[in-house]
Amino acid sequence: MNIAVIGCGYVGLVTGACLAATGNSVTCIDSDAQKVAQLRLGLLPFFEPGLEPLVQRHVQQRQLHFSAEPGPAIAAADLVFIAVGTPPLAHGDADVRQVLEVADAVGRHMAAGCIVACKSTVPVGTAERIKAALDRAAKQRGLAPDHAVVANPEFLREGGAVQDFMSPDRVVIGLEDARAERVMRSVHAPFLERPAQLLVMGLRDAELTKYAANAMLATRISFMNEMARLCDALGVDVEQLRRGIGADARIGQSYLHPGCGYGGSCFPKDVRALLAMGRAARTDLDLVAAVAHVNDLQKQWAAGVIASRFGHRLQGRRFAVWGLAFKPGTDDLREAPALALISDLLAAGGRVCAHDPAAMPRARREWPQHWFDSGALQLAVSPLDAVDGADALVLMTEWALFSEPDFGEIRRRLRGSLIVDGRNRYDPARLRALGFDYAGVGRGAAAASVKACAESTLAA
Ligand SMILES: NC(=O)c1ccc[n+]([C@@H]2O[C@H](COP(=O)([O-])OP(=O)(O)OC[C@H]3O[C@@H](n4cnc5c(N)ncnc54)[C@H](O)[C@@H]3O)[C@@H](O)[C@H]2O)c1
Structure with a gap:
């Protein structure tokens, strides 16, 4: 099949x-001519595991252009x-x-029958707007009106995108046209173990399914972050809670x-676009609003731990930050929690030395230049170099590289003793035994201070 993306x-x-890997002839089009020139040379504009060799192979085989x-x-x-992108507008609506x-x-360019x-x-409603644009153009150009529009939301995850596309849990297609269904079934067949994984529904159903899926996943994360705060207050380890509830097949x-x-x-x-859709449809989405609110609070968690140890003025303090990307396996920095933390630390007068195995070149290009020029934010060539002389180490992205560090060496290089484990990757008891002041998310870290507070109240 001839496909344009x-x-x-x-x-x-x-x-x-x-x-292209399943035998189609594919042309990928981008308005950014520089990106296109690089891609023709087999150079990717971003990091995504397994994608570069796939692109290079199919460019060489002349199946991908x-x-x-x-x-x-x-x-x-x-x-x-x-x-193409659908970035947020000021009030959260998708642009x-x-x-x-x-x-x-x-x-302007399609042939008759194009899908x-x-x-x-x-x-919701955008596929209908696309269809209206195509109908108008077909009429102006005197084409037979046998084109069709499909809402085919994508569920891939950055960091595992090729695998997700090649073996999806399901493919959602919203459509109104039997021929379009046949074409979509045939193009996706090589990726599906069972035909039933292709879910056919209406255009609007498919559009909202995508937002509902992301909001559901975000809800689980915000729920756990909220539980973590309660765990801290009650001296409960949220990781035990996670084991206990995650073993329930219903959860x-x-x-x-x-x-x-x-x-x-x-x-x-x-999540913000879903809220905007709710507003436009005069339907309150209280739960979704709470999910976004809890997440905004949670993005301040690491800075809050640092403030609890060092106060709000951080002049003369230096912090090692491990991980810049919003998650492992990508160099994507959009809305990364590390960005929120680093902005807070620098605004409070602190300095940061960070390491990320993939996202540092992008941080240099995309983050405020004055952070680098002033030396307030430095990027270290290795995780341990970032730690040298720092008052605290903060883990922000759970790259495998950071999972088993040499804590003895960290202890020697760190000026202070605080480890802020923003991803609950480390064993609190082990780190405390090594002399670290360990703070994890909902790991009962506050239990000590709750107890101390109770004791001082009692003493009074
Ligand atoms: N990134 C993800 O993990 C992911 C997952 C599922 C769905 N989505 C959705 O898929 C869409 C694309 O996301 P992305 O992350 O790939 O975006 P992106 O910003 O990485 O890429 C969009 C590309 O479109 C190009 N572009 C913009 N206008 C163009 C035009 N008129 N003609 C040709 N090219 C144009 C840009 O130059 C850019 O290269 C968004 O709606 C996003 O919400 C993204």
Whole structure:
């Protein structure tokens, strides 16, 4: 099949490379000509495990092409995927302008019978707007009106995107057209173990399913972060709680890890966009609003621990931060909890030395230049170098590289003794035995201070 994919970001590039790998002829189109030039050389604009060799292999085999010029590839395509960004507007609504611009471009160039599948995460009703744009264009151009629109939200996770695309739990397709269903079934068949994994529904159903899925996962995370706060107050270890509830098959293990808040390009923006959709539909989404609120609070957790030890003025203090990306396996820094922490520390007069195995080049490009120029934020070549002379070490992203560090060496290099474990990766008892002041998320760390407080009240 001839396929055009518009947008060479995480979703578009993974989609294009995986569809080329199953024998389709794919052209990925991006308006960023520099990105396209790099991709033609097999150089990826971001880090995603396994994607670069896949892209290189299929470029060499001439099954995967890149272009900054949408016309010819759209004209030749049986199937066009839209995978451009839908960033948040000021009040949280998803900005669908890129999607609608692309819909207009598709309308200008498509051949009759073209099927257009929207992978971008878009508010309910957007597929209908895409369809209206195509209908208008077909009429103006005198094309037979046999094009079709599919809402095909994407559920891949950065850091495991190729695997997620190649072996999805399910593929959701919203459509109104039997031919479009046949085409979508055939293009996805190589990735599915069972045909029943392809869930066919209405356009609007599919669009809202994507937001509901992300909001559900974000809810689990915020729920655990809220439980973690209660655990701290009551001297309970949230990790035991997690084991205890995750073993219940009705609950399951995934997305139950408390931490320093969810970030990334999807959960924060999609939860806010869902809230905006609720407002527009005059439907209060109190639970979803609470999920976002709890997450905003949680992003301040690590800075709060530091303030509890060093106060709010951090002049003369230095902090080692392990992990910048919003999660392991990616260099994506969008809404990363580490960004929130580092901004807080620098605003309070502290200095930061950070290490991340993938995201440092991007941090240098995307974060405020004056942080680097002033030396307030330094990037270390190794995790241990980041720790040298620091007052505290903060784990923000649970890269495997940080999972079994040499704590003896850390103890020697650290000026202070505080370890803030923002991902609950370390054993509190072991670290305390080594002389560290260990603070994990909901690990009963506050139990000591609660007890001390109770004792001092008693003494009075
Ligand atoms: N990143 C994820 O993990 C993920 C997962 C599921 C769904 N999504 C959704 O998929 C969509 C894309 O996300 P992403 O992370 O891949 O975005 P991205 O920002 O990484 O990439 C978008 C690309 O589209 C290009 N683009 C913008 N306008 C264009 C135009 N008119 N013509 C051609 N190219 C254009 C940009 O240059 C950019 O390269 C979003 O709606 C997002 O919410 C993302």
